[in-house]
Structures are given as C-alpha cells and as structure tokens.
Amino acid sequence: MGELEIFLQILFWGLYAGCIYILLATGLNLIFGVMKIVNFAHGEFLMVGAYVTATVFALTGLNPYVIILFSMVVLVAIGAAVERFCFRPILGTGKLNEIFLSLGLIYLFQNLAALIWTDKWQSIQSPYASISIPIGPLNVPLDYIIIIVVTAIILAGLHLFLKRSRTGRAMRATSQNRKGAMLVGIDVERMDVFSFSIGCALAAAAGTLWVVSGQVFNPYMGSIPAVKAFAIIILGGLGSIPGAIIGGLIYGVAENGAAFLLGGMWKDAVSFIILIVVLVVRPTGLFGESGE
Template identity: 35%
Template sequence: MDQFLQQLVNGLSLGSIYALVALGYTMVYGIIKLINFAHGDVYMIGAYTAYWVTTYFGLSFLPALLVCMVVCGLLGVLIERIAYKPLRKAPRITALITAIGVSYVIEYTTQFFMGTSVRTYPPLLPNQSWTFGPITITYLQFVIFSVTLVLCVLLTLIIQKTKIGRAMRAVSADENAAKLMGISVDNTISFTFFLGSALAGAAGILVGIYYNSATPLMGMVPGLKAFVAAVFGGIGSIPGAMVGGLFIGICETLVTAYGNSMYRDAIVYGILILVLIIRPAGLFGKAEKEKV
C-alpha cells in the first residue's frame, strides 16, 4: 500500500506535465477543430529553450519558465499564421497532413542546429524532499504540482473572465456569428495558439528538469500521450484535458512499477482504443451530430 501511494504521487507529477500539453491540443481543437500534431514539438522547443537560457545565460528557474512560455507562445503563433491560416477553409485532412509535416520540420531543423546528442541541465532546483508517512514528495514534484495548478487557474480565469476569453468561447461556438459581433477571429485563433503553446513551453522546462535531458525527438511520444489524454477527457474540454493528463500519468507510472516498463506506452494507446469504442466523445465531451 505504501508503494502504491508513492507511485500515485509520482504519477500525478508526470500526469501534470501531460495535462499542460493536452490543454494545448484541446484548446486548438475547440476553436478550429484542428489536431495540431506539431504541438509536441513545441514542447520540445520549450525544453531546449530552457537548456539555453539556464546554461548560457544563467537564468534561474522562474525567469527561465517565463522565457520558455513566451518563446513557445510566439512559435505557436508563427506556426498558425504560416502553416494553418492559409488552410482554414481547406478539408480537415489537408490541415492534419500539414500538422504532421510541420512536426517533422521542427524536429529535423532542431537536429540540424543542435545535433542529436542529449543536452543536460545545470542544477536549477534544490535536491530536497519531504516525507509524510509513507509518501515522499521531492522539491521538483512540488514545483511541478504548483506550476501546473497556477497555470490552470490562470487559464480558467482568462477564458471565463476576460474579453479575449469570451471571444474564444464565441469563436468556438460559432465563428460566423462571432464575426458579426465584431470579434476578430484571426486574432482570437492566434491568441489561442499562443496560450496553448505557452503551456507546452512550461511543460517543456518541467519535463527537461524532471528527466534532466533534452533531445530533438523528445516531443514525439509525450505529444501523442498528451493527445490521448485530451481524447480521454473529451477533446475540446479543458477540465477533461486536466483529468486525462493526470490519469495517463498515473497509469503509466503504475504499469512501470507493478508490471513491465516496456508496456507503459502500449497501455496508453490501449486506453485510447477503449475510450473510442466505449465513449468516443471522452469523459467530459459531448457527442455532436454532423450533417452528411
């Protein structure tokens, strides 16, 4: 039982990172119904940005976190303006293929400039931990929980309480009606990409510190797992992305601890298949009928 509780804490810390990435998937899909498969590579750029600003500029954790969020947010806007905006009226399959292409462009451009070797971080957080009965929480896990909680609260406040948040909800509900109400759809979509990519940047520095490494292909598998988390929770649902990310992180950690680490990825994709069979809309999603 003690080991189970400890693995649960470890799973929640890993799941928090997945949740931050999943939020970007679900926000973009909620606005323009696009699965942005380049999102995992934006998270990878966040990890590399953290490596550069901490190694060569000596920034501490908090300033590095803010820089990563801004850099990745701007990268998300650039991707949207160059790759997705011209295809907004195109069939969805065209945009999907473009997203996969953008993913490969980011990965191999990073390999060209950074090489394929693993980059390690300098010490950014104290090597400290606290014990509460059978549970040990490290300082890093505390930071991951805190950053995820603060960012999710801020995201909720932005969406629910601000003018741009109301515009995002209006565009998500009906793009044409939003235009008639004087809302700039282009700016709203760009802001959504900025927000989602900034969260991916935060996840990038957190996972970089968590594993103490950054590689050009590090965004592929976690990006897919975050997508599974978004689908599990109900893609387009922000609470669903949070719950899905935490659930996937816990499942992966428990499988590694009690089963075989070779099967942790298979379990995640098995969950995706079950969700699509049993409840295609996800836990918090709503089934929508489409006219054919």
C-alpha cells in the first residue's frame, strides 16, 4: 500500500469512528444545552443500546439497521426514567453532585448489564459483512458506508426537528434562556425529559452502529467513548452542535492517525492532548461563546 492509500484509509476509518463520537457528543450537547448538566454515564446508554440491538438481532435475525429504531425507542424510555428519578432531583445542586450521580449510574448500568449478558466480549455479524465497495484506491466495507449515511440521516432529522417543529423550537428556547422560556409558557421540565431522551436515543443509535460494524462489545465499552464525547463537546464549545460534529471528526481522524503513527497506547492520549492545547489557547473551546 502506498502512502496515499494509507492516508486515505486512516481518513476513512476516522470518518467512521467519528460517526459514533458525533452521535454521542450531539446527544450530550443537546442535554447540556437544555438542562446544563453533563451525564458521565452517557456511554452506558451506548452500551445498553448495543446490547438491545445485539439481543434482538440474535432472537429475530432482523436486519440490524432496522433494529436501530427499536433500540432507540427502548433508550428513550430508559432516558426518561433516569432523567425523572435521578437527575431532576439534583438539578442545580452543583457540578460535583452530577459527576457523583453519574458514577453511581455507571456502576448500576455496567453491572446490571454484566448480570444479564455476562461481561465477556461479544460481537455480531452484519448481513453485509462480506461486501466491500471499491472507492478510488480503497476497498471500503459496505457497512462503513451505511453507518456514515445513517449518521447523516439521523443528524439531518435532528436538525429538522430542532428548527422546524414546535417542540424543537421550544427546546432551543429553553436552552437559550430557561427563565425566559418559562415566562412564555414553555414547560421546561418537559423539555428536560425530551432532551435527555433524545440524547439517549442518539447514544442507542451510536451503540447499534458500533455493533453492526463488527466491533466487539462488553458492559464496560461505554466509559471511554463517553468521556471522549464529552471532551469533544468541550473542544467544540459547550452547547454548539456544529462544534460537536467538527470535533467528532477531528477526534476520529486524529486518533486513528496517532494509533498508526505512534502506536495504540497514544490513541486515547492524543484526543486529550488536542483538547488541552485548544483549551490553553481558547478556554471556551473552538465554537464556544467568548468571555464568561
């Protein structure tokens, strides 16, 4: 393989890895925008989404790209329950309490999953696993292309929902000014539930795309991607959805490049080096509002 091919290969893997980060980061960002909280246990929703898809796939043999919808619906319900019973009572009591609560949720979800599905690494085989399509000098697995397309469709749908629908506009109003939104008659607590549930559904989509790509998964898979998704939204600027998308792509490419050039142990470290450099130069992130 020539150098150009290697470069393109890294770029493409980065794009694919970036999709999962983008879905996670967009969800976190939506939740942060409306509720001003960060759920460190967001990766656990990705994990549950992955297991729901894998289980339904094993039971029914349906096309996993169809099961994604079911998985998202399940996570909407779980998300609504977690928002109502865990995050709402501690809303506004301080950042460290949110981290603490998230840690509790992480233990709870990871080990419930381990009880139900054991903690062994598992994988499923997508029906298209053997098909790859030549694009230029590369042989790209069909699954990767579908994953990128599915991500784009989900993001476009979210964009339309936020811009056009009444609920979406109410959510944006809440995220701009919570008190103002209350004054014009928006039920902000309802918006909290909506944003949290949609965020969880996006995590379920990310989990599903993770398993259909043939990657292995276990109950502890979600922690690191979630923290990175969080680093991405800080990199891109808290509350900025374009920032989350660009940050996700940067991370996907940078990680795969670093793993290739410097070795696997730098894969995780490089994302944080980027984050630290960006924050030293611009403490509010790339697309964040300047000044506090």
